[in-house]
Structures are given as C-alpha cells and as structure tokens.
Amino acid sequence: MIDPMLQKIAGHLANGDSIVILPHINADGDALGAALALGLALKSLGKDADVLVEEAVPSNLDFLPGQELIKFNPEKTYDVAVNIDNGDITRLGSRERYYSSARVRLSIDHHATNKVMADCSYVDTRSAATGEIIYDLIVNYLKAGMNKDIALCLYTAIVTDTGGFRYTNTTSRTLKISADLLDYGIDFPYVIKKVFDMISYTKMNLMKQTMNSLLLYGNGKLAVSYLTLKDIKNLNVKSDDYEGLVNIGRNLEGVEVSLFLREEQEGLFRGNLRSNDYVDVSRIAEKFNGGGHKRAAGFNITGKLDDIINRLVSAILPEIRGEN
Amino acid sequence: MIDPMLQKIAGHLANGDSIVILPHINADGDALGAALALGLALKSLGKDADVLVEEAVPSNLDFLPGQELIKFNPEKTYDVAVNIDNGDITRLGSRERYYSSARVRLSIDHHATNKVMADCSYVDTRSAATGEIIYDLIVNYLKAGMNKDIALCLYTAIVTDTGGFRYTNTTSRTLKISADLLDYGIDFPYVIKKVFDMISYTKMNLMKQTMNSLLLYGNGKLAVSYLTLKDIKNLNVKSDDYEGLVNIGRNLEGVEVSLFLREEQEGLFRGNLRSNDYVDVSRIAEKFNGGGHKRAAGFNITGKLDDIINRLVSAILPEIRGEN
Numbered sequence: 001m002i003d004p005m006l007q008k009i010a011g012h013l014a015n016g017d018s019i020v021i022l023p024h025i026n027a028d029g030d031a032l033g034a035a036l037a038l039g040l041a042l043k044s045l046g047k048d049a050d051v052l053v054e055e056a057v058p059s060n061l062d063f064l065p066g067q068e069l070i071k072f073n074p075e076k077t078y079d080v081a082v083n084i085d086n087g088d089i090t091r092l093g094s095r096e097r098y099y100s101s102a103r104v105r106l107s108i109d110h111h112a113t114n115k116v117m118a119d120c121s122y123v124d125t126r127s128a129a130t131g132e133i134i135y136d137l138i139v140n141y142l143k144a145g146m147n148k149d150i151a152l153c154l155y156t157a158i159v160t161d162t163g164g165f166r167y168t169n170t171t172s173r174t175l176k177i178s179a180d181l182l183d184y185g186i187d188f189p190y191v192i193k194k195v196f197d198m199i200s201y202t203k204m205n206l207m208k209q210t211m212n213s214l215l216l217y218g219n220g221k222l223a224v225s226y227l228t229l230k231d232i233k234n235l236n237v238k239s240d241d242y243e244g245l246v247n248i249g250r251n252l253e254g255v256e257v258s259l260f261l262r263e264e265q266e267g268l269f270r271g272n273l274r275s276n277d278y279v280d281v282s283r284i285a286e287k288f289n290g291g292g293h294k295r296a297a298g299f300n301i302t303g304k305l306d307d308i309i310n311r312l313v314s315a316i317l318p319e320i321r322g323e324n
Numbered sequence: 325m326i327d328p329m330l331q332k333i334a335g336h337l338a339n340g341d342s343i344v345i346l347p348h349i350n351a352d353g354d355a356l357g358a359a360l361a362l363g364l365a366l367k368s369l370g371k372d373a374d375v376l377v378e379e380a381v382p383s384n385l386d387f388l389p390g391q392e393l394i395k396f397n398p399e400k401t402y403d404v405a406v407n408i409d410n411g412d413i414t415r416l417g418s419r420e421r422y423y424s425s426a427r428v429r430l431s432i433d434h435h436a437t438n439k440v441m442a443d444c445s446y447v448d449t450r451s452a453a454t455g456e457i458i459y460d461l462i463v464n465y466l467k468a469g470m471n472k473d474i475a476l477c478l479y480t481a482i483v484t485d486t487g488g489f490r491y492t493n494t495t496s497r498t499l500k501i502s503a504d505l506l507d508y509g510i511d512f513p514y515v516i517k518k519v520f521d522m523i524s525y526t527k528m529n530l531m532k533q534t535m536n537s538l539l540l541y542g543n544g545k546l547a548v549s550y551l552t553l554k555d556i557k558n559l560n561v562k563s564d565d566y567e568g569l570v571n572i573g574r575n576l577e578g579v580e581v582s583l584f585l586r587e588e589q590e591g592l593f594r595g596n597l598r599s600n601d602y603v604d605v606s607r608i609a610e611k612f613n614g615g616g617h618k619r620a621a622g623f624n625i626t627g628k629l630d631d632i633i634n635r636l637v638s639a640i641l642p643e644i645r646g647e648n
Contacts, residue, residue: 059577060577164488164489164490165488165489165502166488166512166513166516167513168513170506170512171506172503172504172506172507173503174503175499175500175502175503175506176499176500176503178489178499179496179497179498179499179500179503180496182494182495182496182499183496188490188494189490189491189492192490193575193600197571197575198575198576198577199575199576199577200576200577201540201544201576201577201578204535204538204572204576207535208532208535208536211528211531211532211535212532212536214528216525220525247521248528251517251521251522251523252522252523252524252525252528253383253384253522253523253524253525254525276517
C-alpha cells in the first residue's frame with residue numbers, strides 16, 4: 001500500500017538538491033537516529049544533505065554513524081527542509097529559520113500532538129518511532145539502498161522510543177522492521193548498552209539514596225522512598241535524573257504501591273505514586289489535591305517529612321487492603 | 325523447509341495419547357513457557373498432556389497460562405515423554421523416571437552442550453530460546469491453532485532467554501516470531517515487568533550495598549565496589565542474587581573497567597572484572613591466577629579488603645591508561 005503523502009514527500013526529496021534535516025532540540029535516539037538515517041540515505045542518492053542540531057551529540061549516542069552530516073549554524077539556505085520527530089515548531093530552537101526559509105517544507109513525525117505547518121506533513125501515530133516511518137520512506141519510497149550504517153541509526157531510533165520493545169507502543173510492525181535491520185549485522189547489544197544501561201554518576205547516587213531511604217509497610221505491599229534537598233546537595237542533578245526512581249519501590253517483589261517523595265523546596269514535596277496490579281493510585285493522589293491514572297499519579301504536599309509519610313501511609317494502606 | 329527430525333517428533337506426538345512434558349529443574353521462563361505452550365497446543369489437539377515440574381512455579385512466572393496442566397509426582401506412565409530446554413538428563417531431577425519409562429522419548433533443546441539420549445532429539449543452537457523451536461513445531465508441524473495463551477507462553481520463553489531481545493543470541497527470526505506473537509494481543513509489557521523488572525528485597529539490598537561501596541579511580545575510568553560478609557549478614561542471599569552486581573560499576577558513564585569483589589569466606593574474595601570498550605580484563609585476571617574473556621573475567625584473592633583493593637587498582641590503572 002502506497003501512501004500518497006509519503007509519495008509526495010519522496011518526490012520533493014528527489015527533486016531537491018540541498019536538503020536540511022531538523023530533529024527537535026535535545027535530540028534523543030529517535031530524533032537523531034531518524035535524522036541521520038534519512039541524511040545517509042539522501043547522501044547515497046547524491047543529495048547535498050545536512051543534519052542540523054541544537055546541541056552536541058550526547059555521549060550515549062556518540063556511536064551513531066553519519067555524524068559527518070551534522071552542521072551547526074551553517075550560512076546557507078536549502079531547497080528542502082525536513083522537520084523530524086517534532087510536533088512543535090518552537091522545538092527547532094534557533095534552527096527554525098532554516099525551516100521557514102526553505103523552498104519546500106516537509107514534516108515527518110509520530111506525535112499525536114503535532115501541529116507543525118508544512119507543505120507536506122506526514123504524522124503517523126501508529127508508528128512507535130519516527131524511525132519506523134523513515135525506514136518505510138527509505139525502503140519503499142526513496143528506494144535508497146539500506147545498509148549497515150542506516151540500519152544502526154534506525155534500530156537506535158526504534159529501541160529508544162519503545163524502551164527496547166518494552167512499551168505498549170511496540171507493534172508487530174516494529175519488530176518486523178527491527179528483524180530486517182538486524183540482518184545488516186548491526187551490533188545491537190552495544191546500542192542497548194549505550195542507550196539504556198549507561199547511567200550517570202549522579203543518577204546512580206540518586207538511585208542509591210532512594211534505596212537507602214526505602215522502607216516497607218503493610219506486610220511489604222507499600223514501599224516508601226524519598227530524596228530530600230540535603231540528599232541532592234552537591235549532586236549536579238538534572239530534572240530527568242529523577243525519572244524512574246519511583247519504580248525502584250514498584251519493582252520490589254510483593255509491592256503493590258510505591259510512593260516516592262522528592263523535596264522540591266524546603267518543606268515542599270512532590271509525591272509520585274505507582275501501583276502494580278489493583279490499587280487505583282489516582283484516588284489516593286486526589287485526596288492530596290493531585291491526580292493521574294490508575295497505575296501512576298502524583299501530587300504536591302507540604303510539611304515535615306515524617307508527618308507527610310505518616311499521613312500518606314495511613315491513606316494508602318486501606319486502599320491496599322481494599323477497605324475503601 | 326521441513327526439518328525431518330521435527331517432522332518425526334510431530335508424528336510421535338500425534339500418535340501418542342498420553343504425553344508428559346519435562347522442563348529442567350529450576351524451570352525458568354524459557355523452560356516453563358515452552359513446556360506450557362507445547363502442553364496447551366497438544367491439549368487443543370485432544371491429547372492428554374501433563375507438564376511435570378520439580379518446584380512450584382516461581383512468582384515472576386505465576387501469570388503463565390496453562391498451569392492447570394502442571395502435575396507433581398503423578399502415579400502414571402506415559403506414551404510419550406518430551407525433554408524440554410534441558411541438555412543434561414540429571415537436570416530432570418526426580419522426574420527422570422517419567423522420561424525413562426515412556427514408550428517414546430523425545431528431546432527438544434537449544435543448548436550446544438545437550439547430551440540427552442532420546443528416540444528423537446532436536447537440538448537447534450541457532451534458536452535463542454527453546455520457545456522458538458516450539459513455535460515452529462506448533463505452527464508448522466503439529467498444525468495446532470496458535471492462540472493468545474500459547475502466544476503469551478512463547479513470548480515469555482523468548483524474552484527470558486534473549487534478555488528481552490538484548491543478548492547476541494537474538495536473531496531476525498527471533499523478532500519475526502515475536503512479531504507474530506504480538507498479533508495475538510498479549511500483554512507483553514506485563515511480561516517484561518514480571519520477568520525483568522521485579523527484584524527481591526534481598527537483591528535490592530545487595531544493589532544498594534554495592535552502590536554504597538562504590539568508588540571511582542583513574543578519573544572515573546575504574547569503578548570498584550564490593551560486598552563483605554558483614555554486608556550480607558541477615559540477608560537471605562541466593563547465589564544468583566549476586567548476578568549483575570558488577571554491571572552497576574560497568575554501566576556508569578565514563579567507566580571503562582568495573583571491579584566487583586565479594587567476600588565468600590572470611591578474607592577470601594571472589595573478584596569480577598568487566599570492561600566496556602578496550603581493556604582486556606582477562607590479562608588482569610590472569611595476573612591474579614584467574615581467567616576469562618576480554619570483557620568479562622574473574623579470579624579469587626585472599627587478604628585484607630583495603631590491601632586487595634590497593635593491589636588491584638595498581639594493576640588495573642596501567643591497563644586503562646594503555647601503559648602495558
């Protein structure tokens with residue numbers, strides 16, 4: 001089945017001489033992998049293709065092939081600009097001018113929230129990664145030869161956005177595409193190590209402190225852990241370093257609810273709740289003027305840490321026992 | 325391509341009325357998942373199929389369908405016995421008698437070391453999991469209908485033995501089979517959570533202690549961590565709880581070599597070494613009368629912990645600096 005919009009996009013790429021590829025700011029494995037894969041494919045078709053990024057390539061993606069295509073702030077206008085994996089034009093940062101000044105503007109994305117204006121826009125929310133769309137574009141529309149370098153970029157894109165085929169967005173198509181990419185002999189365990197296993201020293205310290213604080217309640221069904229301002233002092237913490245810390249408690253055998261508290265300002269805590277099987281944690285969060293979903297919710301709370309924990313434990317245990 | 329041995333095995337299964345399926349002792353996700361999948365498929369073909377196991381189903385596999393087929397020590401002999409995912413007959417434990425007393429003995433495995441005697445033996449070392457072989461057997465030879473329950477068992481088998489498609493044994497065939505299994509609507513993120521993310525309280529405590537001990541040397545290129553007998557006192561540690569602790573150091577950004585020491589008896593330590601990119605840790609291990617591979621090696625060493633660490637750090641840093 002040929003998609004007419006992808007057909008058009010391929011046509012514009014075939015007709016353009018100079019092409020600029022623009023992933024979103026803070027480019028992750030999907031944005032950068034998809035951008036470099038497209039760049040390499042266009043290069044192989046004899047095009048002048050640049051990939052412009054806002055920041056230096058992060059160390060966990062420094063193995064990606066095609067980085068010779070990356071340019072910073074070139075003095076240049078392009079025939080064709082391609083917005084990649086980006087639903088919001090402001091997330092091109094300082095590179096928006098390359099997009100707006102191009103003769104033809106194309107946009108390829110998989111985010112439902114996409115609102116980028118383009119001459120041709122292809123947004124496929126069924127694709128787990130923009131890398132899946134670029135695979136399709138390269139193989140079935142541009143008819144550029146797939147090779148090991150492109151395969152490595154696309155594999156990185158796909159595993160990044162599916163958590164290594166673990167998130168619900170993973171489909172049988174995701175796995176079939178990845179099966180094809182594996183056949184190019186890519187070192188996929190190395191990709192996994194770089195993208196998922198490597199953590200910063202700061203992150204390890206946050207994990208350690210979280211584990212050190214962890215206590216179980218209710219016969220091991222409730223895990224409570226926290227980070228205070230004191231704990232993170234002298235650690236150079238970035239906001240996404242906190243991600244996943246609530247799962248340390250959630251992943252403990254026997255635990256149904258995990259509560260993780262993080263002191264954002266003195267005496268002001270952000271609470272995160274996760275449940276495994278049956279407790280609706282959004283009900284608990286709502287009692288503390290927060291909200292969320294059945295299995296993941298959050299709220300803000302002020303006070304002394306000990307008192308906060310007592311209040312929360314008293315509110316959570318009846319939910320675990322099914323007393324509400 | 326029809327394999328004549330799998331054809332024969334399917335023929336024996338089709339001709340048998342009562343069939344016993346025997347995974348190895350301490351059945352993991354591949355052994356148990358493959359066994360239950362085969363049992364469910366045979367059941368759907370009208371067979372009397374039992375799955376005999378040595379131990380209770382572990383909690384991380386308690387979601388597997390088909391557990392109604394599991395029997396413990398039944399007073400029964402069977403037409404056909406199937407040895408599953410097991411290369412060594414003694415690893416059937418007390419259930420060896422069911423295998424030896426069956427009219428026809430079949431063996432299906434993927435371990436290169438397999439030496440189980442059978443009337444028909446199919447050992448495919450290219451299969452990442454025995455679950456892949458059972459998939460092939462069910463779909464292409466037994467012509468039993470695939471369904472959601474069988475798919476869930478086989479997916480569990482495959483992700484268990486491939487570390488969730490992360491180990492080098494993962495092939496494009498692995499991913500293609502898994503793509504097909506996903507189409508049955510299985511809750512694969514739940515499988516991943518149960519099989520990979522859940523850890524015991526003991527394991528978390530070992531991880532925490534390992535992190536608490538961790539120090540960096542050589543500008544952050546060498547990570548050293550340890551567990552002493554005192555650290556594990558009062559923790560009910562099983563030997564496989566130590567698995568992966570050396571990777572805590574290895575996975576830290578910037579680290580090239582991770583050394584993990586574990587006190588096995590007072591003053592006797594087991595050393596584990598891992599490297600990421602270029603240091604041949606087997607050379608280091610050999611200096612301490614141990615051995616291994618470039619990226620993973622081990623040795624035993626006696627003495628006081630501080631002295632041991634000093635000796636090892638002095639031996640490892642020159643290798644990191646490339647001074648040897």
